Amino acid sequence: xxxxxxxxxxxxxxxxxxxxxxxxxxxxxxxxxxxxxxxxxxxxxxxxxxxxxxxxxxxxxxxxxxxxxxxxxxxxxxxxxxxxxxxxxxxxxxxxxxxxxxxxxxxxxxxxxxxxxxxxxxxxxxxxxxxxxxxxxxxxxxxxxxxxxxxxxxxxxxxxxxxxxxxxxxxxxxxxxxxxxxxxxxxxxxxxxxxxxxxxxxxxxxxxxxxxxxxxxxxxxxxxxxxxxxxxxxxxxxxxxxxxxxxxxxxxxxxxxxxxxxxxxxxxxxxxxxxxxxxxxxxxxxxxxxxxxxxxxxxxxxxxxxxxxxxxxxxxxxxxxxxxxxxxxxxxxxxxxxxx
Numbered sequence: 001x002x003x004x005x006x007x008x009x010x011x012x013x014x015x016x017x018x019x020x021x022x023x024x025x026x027x028x029x030x031x032x033x034x035x036x037x038x039x040x041x042x043x044x045x046x047x048x049x050x051x052x053x054x055x056x057x058x059x060x061x062x063x064x065x066x067x068x069x070x071x072x073x074x075x076x077x078x079x080x081x082x083x084x085x086x087x088x089x090x091x092x093x094x095x096x097x098x099x100x101x102x103x104x105x106x107x108x109x110x111x112x113x114x115x116x117x118x119x120x121x122x123x124x125x126x127x128x129x130x131x132x133x134x135x136x137x138x139x140x141x142x143x144x145x146x147x148x149x150x151x152x153x154x155x156x157x158x159x160x161x162x163x164x165x166x167x168x169x170x171x172x173x174x175x176x177x178x179x180x181x182x183x184x185x186x187x188x189x190x191x192x193x194x195x196x197x198x199x200x201x202x203x204x205x206x207x208x209x210x211x212x213x214x215x216x217x218x219x220x221x222x223x224x225x226x227x228x229x230x231x232x233x234x235x236x237x238x239x240x241x242x243x244x245x246x247x248x249x250x251x252x253x254x255x256x257x258x259x260x261x262x263x264x265x266x267x268x269x270x271x272x273x274x275x276x277x278x279x280x281x282x283x284x285x286x287x288x289x290x291x292x293x294x295x296x297x298x299x300x301x302x303x304x305x306x307x308x309x310x311x312x313x314x315x316x317x318x319x320x321x322x323x324x325x326x327x328x329x330x331x332x333x334x335x336x337x338x339x340x
Contacts, residue, residue, distance in 0.1 A: 002320070002327045004266075005304035006202075007172075007285060010320035013204035013255065019245040020206065023237050030234045032056070040240035043247045044198065044212060049189035053213040053222060056239045057231040060171045061090045063197035063209045065097040068134060069225050070195055070211075070218045071165040074099030076133030079117055081107045083142045085169060097229060101130040109280065110143030113151065114158040121162055135159050138169040139176045139187065144263075144286030146176045149191050156192030165215065166192070171199035174256035175284040189214050200246055204255045204321050208239035255321035259285040262319035262328065269332045275339050279314055287317045291339070298338035303331060 003009040028034040041054040057063045064086055068078060078094070080086055082104040086094045095102050105116055112135065123129030135155060140146050156166045168188060170176075173196070177187060188196050194215035201207060211226075213219050226232050233239050246252045263285045270276050270289060277290045290313050291299075299305070308314045317331075 001330070002323060003304045004317040004319065004323075004327075004331060005306055007259065007318050007320040008202055009304070010202070010204070010322050012206045013251060013321070015245045015248075015251055016205055016242050019241045020238055023241040028237050030236065031232060032236045032240075034237040034240070036237035036244065037240040040243040040247075043244055044210060047184045047247055048196075048198075048212050048214065049185040051214075051216070052189075053219045055211040055213065055222060055226050055231075056233060056236055056243075057197075057209050057211055057226070058207065058233065058239075060085070060169070060197065060199060060201070060209055061093050062229060062231045063199075063211050064090065064136075064167070064169055065094050066222075066226055066229050066231055067167045067195045067197055067211050068094050068098050068100070068136065069229065070213065070222055071134040071167055072098045072100040073133065075131060076100040077130040078102045078134045078136055079105060079112070079120060079132065080136040081105055081110055081112050081138075081141070083107070083110050084136055085138055085142055085171070086136055088142070100133065109145045110138070110141030111145055111147055111151065112137055112155060114154040117155070117158060124162070132162055132164050134164055135166045136169065137166065138171070140172040140179070140284040140286070143280050143288065144284050145281060146179045146283040147187075148180065149182065149186060152187065152191035152193065156194075160192065165194040165218065168193045168196040170196045171202055171209070172256075172284060173198060174203050174252045175260055178253055178256040178260050179283050188212075194218060200242060200252070202320075203252060203259070205242045205246060208242055210239075210243060256285075259319050259321050259323065262323040262325075263287055265325065266317065266319060266328050266331070269328065270335075273332075273336065273339070276335070285319045287319075288314055289317070290314050291335070295335075295338040299335060302334050
């Protein structure tokens with residue numbers, strides 16, 4: 001049975017499995033000196049507008065650490081929402097790897113804004129204070145909300161005016177593009193983002209992410225930082241070949257559209273159940289809701305899901321590229337049974 005706990009629980013697109021199999025037919029040079037890596041780098045570069053540097057990595061936490069290491073020094077400060085993945089779900093890795101301080105900022109919907117950030121930009125030039133160096137945003141956010149291009153531009157304009165960089169965690173960037181009917185370039189390069197992690201594991205890839213460096217000034221020494229961060233794959237072709245097929249025929253976008261559509265379908269069903277309160281807009285493939293604890297505990301015997309806020313009984317469902325209408329029907333049926 002397919003799970004609604006996380007899109008990390010989903011399977012692998014058949015096209016991706018086929019690409020890995022084809023890359024496994026012979027020996028090839030390691031560490032990125034292979035034809036699959038060169039082809040994928042070219043495709044990713046084109047998708048993000050050209051002039052980029054592409055660094056393949058193993059996972060999302062590693063991507064965020066690498067990106068933020070490019071943006072900061074140990075005396076720096078990273079600003080993020082209080083719900084940000086780098087402070088909630090990465091076991092302190094970004095702080096340890098960068099040495100920088102991380103300042104969390106309360107938000108109503110998981111999204112930072114220039115207005116929200118501005119009051120925290122204090123102590124600049126004061127040797128007793130960590131210095132503002134980077135802003136971290138997630139697209140989509142951890143609450144399933146999506147930044148518009150203008151909202152991103154406002155943040156990057158503020159950041160650059162203070163000499164800071166903006167890193168976008170794009171673990172679900174494909175879902176944001178699908179939600180807004182925008183391409184990858186329109187939500188990153190065109191908005192002034194300096195570095196982005198382009199995710200695929202949640203959207204049909206087997207393993208692997210990549211960091212796309214958009215700011216020319218951040219490319220220097222990046223390959224050494226990736227190596228030191230233990231994110232350089234010896235058999236990199238098996239990461240790269242997945243991204244090549246991911247970008248062919250818009251597989252990345254088709255998968256994301258399917259996941260988003262399934263979330264919208266699930267929300268429509270949940271809205272018909274009086275005992276359920278949806279707590280955030282469903283702008284991507286994540287849904288947040290409150291249901292009675294007793295019912296949630298009954299449901300947990302049949303379905304995997306995460307408690308987002310146990311204090312109020314808030315749980316999260318996540319749809320995936322391989323979620324079906326039948327999966328949704330079964331979940332809704334079991335929710336109704338748990339509530340009865």
